[in-house]
Amino acid sequence: MILAPRAPADDKRGMTDADPEDPFLEAGRLLFAGPWDFLTAAPTIETLPPMRGIEIALAGRSNVGKSSLVNALTGRKALARTSVTPGRTQELIFFGVGPQLTLVDMPGYGFAKAPKEKVEAWTRTIRDYLRGRVNLARVFVLIDSRHGLKPVDTDILDLLDKAAVSYAVVLTKADQVKPTDFAARVEETEAKIRRRPAAYPHVFPTSSETGAGLPALRAAVARLIAERA
Template sequence: MARDADEEAALAEAGRLLFAGAADFFHAADKLAVLPPMRGHEIAFAGRSNVGKSSLINALTGRNALARTSHTPGRTQQLNFFDIAGRLTLVDMPGYGYAAVEKAKVAAWTALIHDYLRGRANLARVYVLVDSRHGLKPNDAAVLDELDKAAVSYQIVLTKADALKQAEIQARLDATAAAIARRPAAFPEIVLTSSRTDDGIQDLRASIARLLAERG
């Protein structure tokens, strides 16, 4: 549904204020048994290894090192929980797909991700990050299948958009929209971002603020 300019501006400001507040790491979990108690609304960031989750979290919160970044795929090896202004829990998930670690460890992370997605009742939305240079891959589709099956709302966030030419951007947006059009748990709006240039960061903040407002 189209939103008018006043509503857009209000959401942008609500998003800015949300992420201008305190943002603090408070828990890490490498298995289901040590997940923190559920509280308030929770959102999670998922994506292939090295898609830029940690960089995007840092850009979103305006902090350089809230989430640890690395050029080595598989650096995030657990679910990392962050408190956002006492209003929201943000979860940085281990990357799926290729990772420069043992296959057994990758399998354990994958099981943890799937168990978390199925069992977290306060999980309001998963933001699935996709490298805009490559688009949706089969391992992304497997995660989307899992989210559809679990009826967990998710939204696609295209990362590293600064690496694309303008014509490539629209083609990627169109292809992604077509790929999720019939998926029951997919939120239809796609957010295009670049952590390097901050493009789309305001839009992502506004999207999260809108989600919180709708959840009450």
Template sequence: MSDSPIAPVVPAPFTPAEMSAGRKLFAVDWQFMAAAATMGALPKMFGVEIAFAGRSNVGKSSLVNALTGREGLARTSQTPGRTQELIFFTAGERLRLVDMPGYGYAAAPKAKVAAWTELIRAYLRGRQNLARVYVLIDARHGLKDTDAPVLDLLDESAVSYQVVLTKADQPKPAELAAVTAATEAALKTRTAAYPGILVTASRTGAGIGEMRAAVARLMSEAR
């Protein structure tokens, strides 16, 4: 058996055209569109939506800001559970980004947590223009028990999702490789999981170009 380090799992190589398309896709004037705490408050379905899910404080808002190049577009907070609505961002009618409430911990009453948990379930099951959910996982910790119910729901709802490791600049390379490999192995039995793991670090910008290219590829496939 080889003693060499486990090689990190990386997404399929993106072509220069896809990298360019990703830059162009996000190099526009992104704006806040709407905040919805109920299904009735959701904006009308139009174009393609991609959503960002993950445990509280995993870096969803930071990733949205890095992708769009707009610091402060999505509000970040040191308080887990601050995002309590589905937050929509748009740069026209072709693509919308959706920042979902964090799960696993929230600084809010249980009744409120239950209400927005049900909102998430209803959104995932009933949003026909939802093309993919990007499930963010902290690269320092990997998958946790609190991630399982969301992955189960996505599998049951047949909603395509792809895992994105965040804060990848913080663990050591060997630790990142091990977490990436373990995550990839855990997803092999998941029916709705899109193959390949995206690895990002919003603070340094690592992997952001590839993430944009992944969305551009998705947009091309959704035509």
């Protein structure tokens, strides 16, 4: 059974950061400080790489900051390519550190500028990946903290619940929201996911720009690896 990571501690501004007593805090730091590499890009289920260790997938609307989060977590400026063009990422992008962990940057949803048939093909690939990847330990669903959960996000959460895939919500771009508004956004988001069967009940607020919240997220991933060992 995958146990939920310890909830991060609140600070005085409404942001959250890692619990200084979390035993996985240092393990998470060391894990993400390792030699990360681009592994492959898979446009279809048939082109997925062999499974190894555990996988953590990042899902979210286009331009929510998935690539920026990958770069911030790993301390690399250009491991994942960022773009101002919504819907540019059209494949499952795999990044690895040693044999124990792979990060998967999934195609952004909601604003893809592509033919309907292409979008439907991506959707099928994502669904097949989520349902059939047995080493997938958790999906982190990224939500822009300036806007909160939208109907298109709810569709993804519904899919994850039906597939019984463990997931947690990551609020991105926390530095772009006033502290009082941000605290309300966290509370609002947690209230919406609390009764969802596959969801971790607390969100992970982050800022790829300032680094806020990243230690807690790294620690949560390190905990998952330990629990799967």
